[in-house]
Amino acid sequence: MPPAQLQQLLQRAIAHHRAGRLNEAAIAYAQALRAAPRNFDACHLSGLVALQQGRNPEARDLLAKARQLDPRSPACAMRLGLALMATGQSAQAGPHFLAAVQLNPEFVEGWDNLAYCHKAADRLPDAIVCHERAVALNPKGAASWYNFGLTLSLAGRISDALACHDRALTADSAYAKAHFGRAQALQQSHRLTEAIAAYDVFLRHSPNHHEAQSYRLFALNYLDGISAGELFREHVAYGHRLAGPVAPAPVRDPDPARRLRVAVLSPDLRAHSCAYFLEPLLRHLDPARFELYLYHDHFREDAVSRRLRPLAAVWRNFVGQPTPALEAAIRADAPDILVDLAGHTGLTNRLPLFARQPAPVQVSYLGYPNTTGVPAIGWRFTDAIADPPGEADTLATEQLVRFAPTAWCYAPPDKTPEVAPLPAASGRGITFGCFNNLAKISATTLELWAGVLRAVPHSRLLLKGRGLSDALVRDRYLARFTAAGIAPDRLELAERTARTEDHLALYGQVDIALDTFPYHGTTTTCEALWMGVPVVTLLGDRHAARVSASLLTAAGHPEWIANDAAGYAAIAVNLASDPVRLAAIRAALRAELQASSLLDHTGQAERFGRALRECWAVACGKSELAMA
Numbered sequence: 001m002p003p004a005q006l007q008q009l010l011q012r013a014i015a016h017h018r019a020g021r022l023n024e025a026a027i028a029y030a031q032a033l034r035a036a037p038r039n040f041d042a043c044h045l046s047g048l049v050a051l052q053q054g055r056n057p058e059a060r061d062l063l064a065k066a067r068q069l070d071p072r073s074p075a076c077a078m079r080l081g082l083a084l085m086a087t088g089q090s091a092q093a094g095p096h097f098l099a100a101v102q103l104n105p106e107f108v109e110g111w112d113n114l115a116y117c118h119k120a121a122d123r124l125p126d127a128i129v130c131h132e133r134a135v136a137l138n139p140k141g142a143a144s145w146y147n148f149g150l151t152l153s154l155a156g157r158i159s160d161a162l163a164c165h166d167r168a169l170t171a172d173s174a175y176a177k178a179h180f181g182r183a184q185a186l187q188q189s190h191r192l193t194e195a196i197a198a199y200d201v202f203l204r205h206s207p208n209h210h211e212a213q214s215y216r217l218f219a220l221n222y223l224d225g226i227s228a229g230e231l232f233r234e235h236v237a238y239g240h241r242l243a244g245p246v247a248p249a250p251v252r253d254p255d256p257a258r259r260l261r262v263a264v265l266s267p268d269l270r271a272h273s274c275a276y277f278l279e280p281l282l283r284h285l286d287p288a289r290f291e292l293y294l295y296h297d298h299f300r301e302d303a304v305s306r307r308l309r310p311l312a313a314v315w316r317n318f319v320g321q322p323t324p325a326l327e328a329a330i331r332a333d334a335p336d337i338l339v340d341l342a343g344h345t346g347l348t349n350r351l352p353l354f355a356r357q358p359a360p361v362q363v364s365y366l367g368y369p370n371t372t373g374v375p376a377i378g379w380r381f382t383d384a385i386a387d388p389p390g391e392a393d394t395l396a397t398e399q400l401v402r403f404a405p406t407a408w409c410y411a412p413p414d415k416t417p418e419v420a421p422l423p424a425a426s427g428r429g430i431t432f433g434c435f436n437n438l439a440k441i442s443a444t445t446l447e448l449w450a451g452v453l454r455a456v457p458h459s460r461l462l463l464k465g466r467g468l469s470d471a472l473v474r475d476r477y478l479a480r481f482t483a484a485g486i487a488p489d490r491l492e493l494a495e496r497t498a499r500t501e502d503h504l505a506l507y508g509q510v511d512i513a514l515d516t517f518p519y520h521g522t523t524t525t526c527e528a529l530w531m532g533v534p535v536v537t538l539l540g541d542r543h544a545a546r547v548s549a550s551l552l553t554a555a556g557h558p559e560w561i562a563n564d565a566a567g568y569a570a571i572a573v574n575l576a577s578d579p580v581r582l583a584a585i586r587a588a589l590r591a592e593l594q595a596s597s598l599l600d601h602t603g604q605a606e607r608f609g610r611a612l613r614e615c616w617a618v619a620c621g622k623s624e625l626a627m628a
């Protein structure tokens with residue numbers, strides 16, 4: 001093709017590209033590339049449009065070829081990095097992002113993408129340095145401020161993250177993503193009403209943003225004053241928005257007795273509270289009856305990940321992968337059962353994937369304290385205390401499978417300190433404590449705690465949680481407690497500890513744990529019991545407000561479950577009134593827990609496996625589920 005004709009073809013392709021007509025652009029670029037296979041522009045721009053259309057392997061190959069043709073192009077280097085990230089080759093992407101900013105140190109987009117690459121590799125300080133460079137180069141760049149805020153949130157610098165999102169809106173008031181970032185930062189700083197309002201602002205701009213819808217639903221679980229029915233309707237509306245034409249994965253070889261391929265998808269196959277409950281089940285699941293596929297969905301892999309990997313026939317990390325890529329990979333693996341452990345939590349929401357039904361049997365379990373609202377998820381595993389038969393069944397889009405006396409199976413961390421002596425034995429008075437997520441400290445919770453502290457003279461309350469080292473966060477909580485009648489001198493606020501053993505050791509300063517309401521603790525309830533500390537809880541009308549009741553019943557102490565605020569205070573006062581009996585409880589609790597169904601790992605794995613097989617038998621048309 002003559003050079004002039006080639007240039008005309010490229011110009012026509014670029015015009016299509018700039019107008020958003022990607023299919024037409026791709027056809028014209030491909031024509032140019034066939035005519036001139038070593039033309040950099042044809043190769044580079046063909047790769048770019050392939051990347052934009054999600055043809056990631058093709059984009060990677062084209063951009064790699066273009067980079068060879070012109071290694072001095074910073075844009076090509078950056079786009080090759082993006083293509084490598086999109087094909088799951090994050091480690092190979094870094095050098096290309098770095099080359100882009102070395103070739104052009106003022107390449108803002110290059111710095112932003114290098115930051116993302118560092119973040120994906122769990123190098124947050126390096127990512128923050130790159131973000132700082134990007135916003136310094138372009139202080140009016142709303143996208144750079146937004147991306148900086150997301151990384152700071154991940155690093156736990158929530159106040160700084162919120163300031164970045166505010167800077168993004170100052171730079172461009174129409175930059176809707178900044179409202180999403182603000183909402184996430186507000187949620188992380190436990191300002192839930194403000195967070196929900198910010199989500200609502202963002203969703204008015206982007207009504208189909210499923211991730212924002214999920215974060216908002218998760219936040220609603222923490223609120224006082226929202227009924228279980230209203231929460232259910234919100235989840236159902238989410239599921240309806242996801243509805244669309246799907247091709248459900250077929251039942252492969254409908255034999256109820258054969259070995260089943262079970263896949264678990266979670267962002268928490270790592271050092272995370274979810275793993276405390278998951279690992280014992282997977283470790284004791286019968287490999288003769290189940291072939292395990294583990295799908296991790298987080299950039300961080302650690303010692304827990306390394307323990308879990310050998311349990312699986314296949315381990316995949318899907319972090320950063322778009323839904324179509326996940327769907328294709330999972331359909332190719334052809335699991336019989338796909339288990340979701342995240343629900344409306346997690347860094348990236350995967351419920352749109354489950355709505356596509358890439359497995360014939362889909363189960364929600366463990367990670368989310370409510371229905372998902374997604375019709376394609378057929379079952380949710382629970383128990384009869386957390387979800388009593390009757391009304392709970394009407395508040396779930398899934399069929400509830402009450403598969404065990406308690407839905408949880410706790411595995412204490414390997415490194416746990418011995419149970420410490422009763423702090424009150426030193427004569428300093430009773431210390432109540434709560435190490436739950438600070439977002440769970442609702443107005444109702446404050447009223448409950450204020451009643452307890454009024455009823456137990458000279459008692460104190462020790463709180464521990466992420467963000468309490470931030471002066472603004474501390475001041476906000478001190479003001480809330482003061483307004484509830486709890487004087488600051490009766491409070492001790494402790495920041496989250498880096499090591500689990502230090503976290504558990506802090507229970508050595510707590511005589512009695514006070515649970516939150518309407519969102520109970522789960523891991524923290526188990527940890528308190530393991531460290532010899534009784535837990536007082538209030539029974540509510542939904543799963544999130546009944547979890548500790550299930551755990552305490554399994555541990556053999558239903559007497560610590562209150563039915564109303566007066567009962568909550570009475571249980572706490574009764575425990576506090578007899579330090580000798582409290583010391584005896586403390587000394588016996590760990591052994592009681594070890595002997596309970598809560599630590600019956602083998603038995604719970606068998607019950608879990610039986611429930612999976614029951615669901616499979618229903619899918620094969622061979623059974624009606626008997627565990628509902």
